[in-house]
Amino acid sequence: MFPKISILAPSFNHEKFVGFYIESILSQTFSDFECIIVDDCSTDNNVQEILKYKDTRIKLVQHPYNQGINASLNTAFENASGEYLVFLATDDILEPNALEILYQALEQNPNAKAIYPRLMKIDKDNQKLGILEVRQRSREELLYHLFMIGNALTSPGMALRRTDFVQILYPLDRAMCNFQDVQMHIKLLLRGGVVLLPQILVLYRFDPRGSNISALTENTFKREDMEKSKLMDTFLELKNITRAEELLQNVFAKEIETLNIAPNVSALEYFLGRMALLSPVELNRMWGYHQIMTSYASKEGAQKLKQLYNFEFKDYLKLIESCDGTHYKNWRKYQKYKKLFNATLTFALVLCILLIVFIIKG
Structure with a gap:
């Protein structure tokens, strides 16, 4: 028993x-x-x-x-x-x-x-x-x-x-x-x-x-970062789920209304990618951008996105605005500090030259 x-x-x-x-x-x-x-x-x-x-x-x-x-x-x-x-x-x-x-x-x-x-x-x-x-x-x-x-x-x-x-x-x-x-x-x-x-x-x-x-x-936080993409891939199982489009419509009702796009399982990666780009979590946005890249990579994929969503290359280029991520912020911070360093170095060199001239004349 x-x-x-x-x-x-x-x-x-x-x-x-x-x-x-x-x-x-x-x-x-x-x-x-x-x-x-x-x-x-x-x-x-x-x-x-x-x-x-x-x-x-x-x-x-x-x-x-x-x-x-x-x-x-x-x-x-x-x-x-x-x-x-x-x-x-x-x-x-x-x-x-x-x-x-x-x-x-x-x-x-x-x-x-x-x-x-x-x-x-x-x-x-x-x-x-x-x-x-x-x-x-x-x-x-x-x-x-x-x-x-x-x-x-x-x-x-x-x-x-x-x-x-x-x-x-x-x-x-x-x-x-x-x-x-x-x-x-x-x-x-x-x-x-x-x-x-x-x-x-x-x-x-x-x-x-x-x-x-x-x-x-x-290490816990590093493992979570490494696992996040694979975790998000779990949502791609919607391809095999009955009435998936209806479920997506209910889950992302506000986002669908804002973007004016409808869920379509045949372009699931693109749709979920667009949803993920609205996430406040950077790793989610990165995952979303990569899903759209995958969707657009082939001629057939690009044609499908044009047919379903009127999505073209110029639209693809604009999506990067949703990914103002840490790496880019670090790059901007580096550029800011680089300018500050260069300005400080220039000022120091001018000061040294003036000091040398002053010593010579004195």
């Missing part, structure tokens, strides 16, 4: 936290579950701590080498058999009624692509730091924010159907790191709506100074 819920639990160097995690799992009011913990080749005593628990619902799988979060989730899924899936790393904690509420929500919302609980942040000592607030938004509003700004959802405790995971997400991209959950959110929302629960069901371990990949370090 298969369990109703499989908890997919990536685990890496969580020796100090995994005991709290497992105890919270075993204390659930909903008991028809299994928890697949995938140890991603930890270097501490994480595995030994897990093995202390003998409950058959706790199942340990060990990676032979370190492979990352998405690889761990893939492995956990490959060893899971539940109808519903819950994602939760082993440094977090579930409230006792979490699985029960998630199960009820999935049963009561058969069309939802995912269920998201509210989170309470805790520190390394399990002290509560405050609620991680997520604004209630419609499907269209969430997609708009994810496209134009950035993440608008959380991932600890998110639940979905096994069938949707297979059809939409599996296998998860192993190379995605800091944006691995954001990519999942986009993929799911492109296919349907989600439900944000009002209940706090997860105690989310938050340590901005920690050593994990989401810690607020320079």
Whole structure:
């Protein structure tokens, strides 16, 4: 008999936290579950701590080498058999009624692509730091924010159907790191709506100074910059989605009215590129410009844009005005300082000459 819920639990160097995690799992009011913990080749005593628990619902799988979060989730899924899936790393904690509420929500919302609980942040000592607030938004509003700004959802405790995971997400991209959950959110929302629960069901371990990949370090921000283009490419999956043009019309209603262009899936790169050029995020604008470049690169592409949008080369040249980016700002700053340096150097040379003349005459 298969369990109703499989908890997919990536685990890496969580020796100090995994005991709290497992105890919270075993204390659930909903008991028809299994928890697949995938140890991603930890270097501490994480595995030994897990093995202390003998409950058959706790199942340990060990990676032979370190492979990352998405690889761990893939492995956990490959060893899971539940109808519903819950994602939760082993440094977090579930409230006792979490699985029960998630199960009820999935049963009561058969069309939802995912269920998201509210989170309470805790520190390394399990002290509560405050609620991680997520604004209630419609499907269209969430997609708009994810496209134009950035993440608008959380991932600890998110639940979905096994069938949707297979059809939409599996296998998860192993190379995605800091944006691995954001990519999942986009993929799911492109296919349907989600439900944000009002209940706090997860105690989310938050340590901005920690050593994990989401810690607020320079490398974290650099990884996000490197992953952004690939993340934005996820929206190109609209090519394969039913009624995509209607969805785009609802998501970008204001921008469509401003630019007076209509979405057309046959020119999706161009349309999304024009939308991205209106983003306040420079990397999004750069992505958008590159999509338009790709659309215009061939004779056939240019003809299609002329036919659909009356878009010509002179219009293409004007688009650069939307990309007043950091590199150009740095170039302008360099030119400004260069002029100032040259002026200062000229003044110093004149002053030296006058001083020499004064000395000679004196």
